[in-house]
Amino acid sequence: MKYKAKPLPPVELPDLRVVGKPLRRVDALGKAVGSTVYAGDFSMPNMLHGKVFRSSQPSARIKRLDVSKARELPGVICVLTAKDLPDAKLVTDMPGQTGQKRRAGTDAPVLASEVIRYRGEPIALVAAETLDIAEQALERIEIEYDTLPGVYDPLEAMKPGAPVVYEPDNIVATWKIRKGDVQAGMAMADMIIENTFSVPFVDHAYLEPEAGMAWMDDQNVIHIRVCTQVVEHFRSIARALGVPQNKIHIQGTFLGGGFGGKEDITVEIFLALLAKYTHRPVRLAYSREESIMAHSKRHPFIITHHTGVKRNGRITAAEIEMISDAGAYPYLSPYVLLYATVTACGPYRVEHLKVDSTSVATNNPFTSAFRGFGAAQACVAYEQQMDEIAKALDMDPLDVRRANYLSTGDRNATGQQMKSAVWLEETATRALETLGEKTSECGPIKVGQGFASYMQSYGRITWFHDTSRAWVGLELDGTAVIRCGVPDLGGGQVNTLCQIASEVLGVPLENFIIYSTDSALTPLAGTTTATRQLYMSGSAVHQAASEIRRVLLEYAQLHFEQDIENLELADGKVYVKSDPENFLPLAELTKMCAAEGLPLSNLALFKAPFTDPIDPETGQGDIFPDFTFGAHAVEVAVDTETGEITLLKSVGCHDVGRAINPIAVEGQIQGGSTQGLGYALMEEVQVVEGVIQTPSLSEYLIPTSRDLPTTKAIILESGTGLGPFGAKGIGEPSLTPAAPAVANALTNALGVRIKDLPLTPEKVLAAIEEAKNA
Amino acid sequence: MPEFDLLMPQTLPEALEMLGDRAPDLTPLAGGTNVIVYMREDRHRYKMLMDLTRLNELHGVRREDGHLVLGSATTIAELLTDPLIAEHGALLRQAAAVFASPLVRNRATVGGNLVDASPAADTAPPLLVMNAEVELASQKGVRRVPMDEFMVGVNETLRQPEELLVSIRWPLPATRSAGGFSKIGLRKGAVCSVVSAAVMVEKDEDGLCQSARIALGAVATRPIRAYAAEEILVGQPLKPQIIDLAGQLSAETVKPIDDIRGSADYRRRMVEVLVRRLLSRAAQEIVPRE
Ligand SMILES: Cc1cc2nc3c(=O)[nH]c(=O)nc-3n(C[C@H](O)[C@H](O)[C@H](O)COP(=O)(O)OP(=O)(O)OC[C@H]3O[C@@H](n4cnc5c(N)ncnc54)[C@H](O)[C@@H]3O)c2cc1C
DSSP states (O other): OOOOOOOOOOOOOOOOSSTTSOOOOTTHHHHHHTOOOBGGGOOOTTOEEEEEEEOSOSSEEEEEEEOHHHHHSTTEEEEEEGGGSTTOEEOOSOTTTSOOSOOTTTSEESSOOSEEOSTTOEEEEEEESSHHHHHHHHHHOEEEEEEOOOOOOHHHHTSTTSOOSSSSOSEEEEEEEEESOHHHHHHTOSEEEEEEEEEOOBOOOOSSOOEEEEEEOTTOOEEEEEOOSOGGGHHHHHHHHTSOGGGEEEEEOBOSOOTTTTTSOOTHHHHHHHHHHHSSOEEEEOOHHHHHHHSOBBOOEEEEEEEEEOTTSOEEEEEEEEEEEEETSOTTHHHHHHHHHHTTTOSBOOSSEEEEEEEEEOSSOOBOOOTTTTHHHHHHHHHHHHHHHHHHHTOOHHHHHHTTBOOTTOBOTTSOBOOSOOOHHHHHHHHHHHHOSOOOOBTTEEEEEEEEEEEEEESOOGGGOOEEEEEEEEOTTSOEEEEEOOOOOSSSHHHHHHHHHHHHHOOOGGGEEEEESBTTTSOOOOOSOTTOHHHHHHHHHHHHHHHHHHHHHHHHHHHHTOOGGGEEEETTEEEETTEEEEEEEHHHHHHHHHHTTOOOEEEEEEEOOOOOOOOTTTOOSOOOSEEEEEEEEEEEEEETTTOOEEEEEEEEEEEOSSOSSHHHHHHHHHHHHHHHHHHHHTOOOOEETTEESOOSTTTSOOOOTTTOOOOEEEEEOOSOOSSGGGOOOOTTTTTTTHHHHHHHHHHHHHSOOOOBSSOOHHHHHHHHHHHHHO | OOOOEEEOOSSHHHHHHHHHHHTTSEEEESSOTTHHHHHHHTSOOOSEEEEOTTOGGGOOEEEETTEEEEETTOBHHHHHHOHHHHHHOHHHHHHHHTSSOHHHHHHOBHHHHHHHTOTTOTTHHHHHHTTOEEEEEETTEEEEEEHHHHEEETTEESOOTTOEEEEEEEEOOOTTEEEEEEEEOSSSSSOOOSEEEEEEEEEOTTSBEEEEEEEEESSSSSOEEOHHHHHHHTTSBOOHHHHHHHHHHHHHHOOOOOBTTBOHHHHHHHHHHHHHHHHHHHHHHSOOOO
């Protein structure tokens, strides 16, 4: 066999009882039997139904808006337009932190007042006694537009004279990295390799479209049940509504997937407004079509690499340009661009590096967070570029990477030192070894293998000064409660917290109840984004549970007259290690501690490392708490007559630091890679002149079970992560390398490269033809 | 979704009476996998729907006078398990295997597929090459229409508003015949055909092509036969050269469009590839008589 797994450095992981075990998740049963309650499942007596009136134009001025006929319709309780909420904006930037060029005027209005910047932009809200009446009310809203010239291509939008989405120009954000001396580095090169890659708009396509309900109570607090990745949006909702922050209460639910699409505010702001104006409970749920129209998309990027290389494969310098389409409003574009910029050259040692990146406003659907958050787009480019370098040098793709892979102690593009394990070769060689021999080719069917390595941060940008909180408490019968504001997107976030606390306290997993994702009743844990919850909230829970453990053991020490080191908490008891028959059930121990007035609960605050922002001129400085490293490898069969690609094998290998629950980790690797493979093969929100051509899931295609083999997940544990028990993060990383692996495998099969995702049959045929003619 | 009235007849005569009285305001509802989708999209507003699922007369598969007769309410899922279909309708079974997803297949019916008359309807090419006929009934009586005449355009058929499609029938395939169905989509499951094709060939005792039928989906306003290509095969040995030619002629027959699923050019080229592949496979499958 061509590739052999590189031996792992010695690792000593502590022996744990609960953590690291493939236990049944605390949320599994509800999902299996259908008893889990999602945001769309709620109703209340006296409830109204909300609807959103949206723009049919991508670029226009509202000439006339008349909602009087809708208001007159019997059963319509309220119709709101921008006039009713002067100046209400959706603020997504933390001032001065994300690199957004101009704050004023560029945040999306809650409802458009004069100018329409994208098709589907909300213009009015309706609440009515029935859904049917609400829908009829939409039809009675009269609107006339003066269409304005729009701009639908980021390259066009950067040209002088292009229509301006908002003044003074279309530049939403820029970042740069200046490291070493690129000219000198290029001069040292034996060869300079240049390529431009591009990626399309992508939809999150979660199972659960946005939904929720809101009502007002006797203290005038507005309660909102909603599926969101960010309960902290209650603050911007309060600002938009002009009410104090303590009068908005978000009760999050389990999510049927988020992937970044529920990171920005969705229905909750509309619900809050309608509840405030009607003083009645209101429900609002998007259809799939409205969901696709209303929420953000993954940024299309155009990425150009110029790489200087030595004949031995060593990179001497890299110059990289990135352009992303921000769509009609900035949302998180500046920050997505930053992630892309920082990982532009991949997990490689590049001493001389220059990166220039720009995010550009257009009248396309707005773009924002999507699992991988810019770093995934960057990986599509840098990993294809690595294979192109290998080809130009006639080297093995693994050897080229080996010559450049970062190691522990090296510095990344921003000069941050890599402190945890950097198992790039370890993961790549395992993925490749597991892929095995190439399947034999037959007639017009060609077979190729390819892989990609990556680095992806976990935890937020360190100058955001990120924190999380969690509360852990024991009951007198030995059961336990966790309160932690983390939204569970389906990734197993709440289970992980329970498993961590179970390990620390010796309370069996089934004896935990967790309250989560509630802005008033659970301590705020921050967003479920940026692959941060295991690291941040897992650490907060670990901290809180450890404090209770200390109290229990100190009391037990007196009770058993034993050293603390000789005591253990496990399986619902405290016992003497050298004499396990000598034990007390936790129920007894907690009662005794309670009788002594000892604290059996703890609220912990966990802080990520805090740093100053990177230098705006050079992009140098520490930027993330840490990174996850890994690789994905695939084998594809290509029908050279039809252009169809069949994935034959798929392997993801990642160093997750420590797998708290290996089944959940495997689930992340399989789910994430599925999204990445779909990105490569078929997913594209097609947009023509600002109009989405793939408005539902019959046009917007995602992989089905027939399209993919089961991804084999290889979980490595270096134990060096910053999270609890040495865990890193796997939520986003699992996706990042999958798409470029497919692109590389396709090139391996055909000898030609398609530099623009997705790799559709027609593009494949065109590439084959072009190669024939060349 | 707008409100509508639903009639639920228990027998075919009852259903035909309701339809006779109320057509065109009354629309038949079989699996609903087109009707409900159109209703939700607001593409059609139906005043009244008539549920067909209780009409025993529309169910079942049977042999009759050298023909196979398929009730129009047979679901796509049933095509995959029915032993008579396995024996005498292999092509239809192949189409069923790549039709939509298991959930949709459990509801979707063959009758609904034909009456909806999408150019991409996956049961159409197999039925076309099997020389099928559809049987339509109204209070006035029963008539049979050949498959090749039944569909006339995008979502248009010869069915009159007061008629129900009762069954589909085709002659049992001859012993020295073979065929196949194949479709290209943008993914491998739950997908609309970008191009589909079916062929059926019969050899004579000398191994020459006695008859050939080729049908193509999603390349014109309705599923069509490629007569010119069929003709050149008759009387010839089914060798690569003539098969290639049949593929090319098929591609010349079609009038595809550009849409988000594929370009007209791609569709035309795929017709050639699919027809060639299906013909070669079928030619090899026909075992010479001992
Ligand atoms: C997710 C999805 C995937 C799909 N994939 C495919 C696919 O791969 N291939 C494909 O070909 N189609 C596909 N379709 C389309 C659809 O499933 C088929 O056309 C199906 O066969 C329709 O049958 P039905 O019983 O559901 O029809 P219905 O929706 O009930 O009816 C369709 C039409 O036929 C009429 N009708 C039904 N039965 C009769 C009758 N006995 N007499 C007179 N009129 C009648 C109805 O009035 C209506 O006009 C898909 C649809 C969906 C939603």
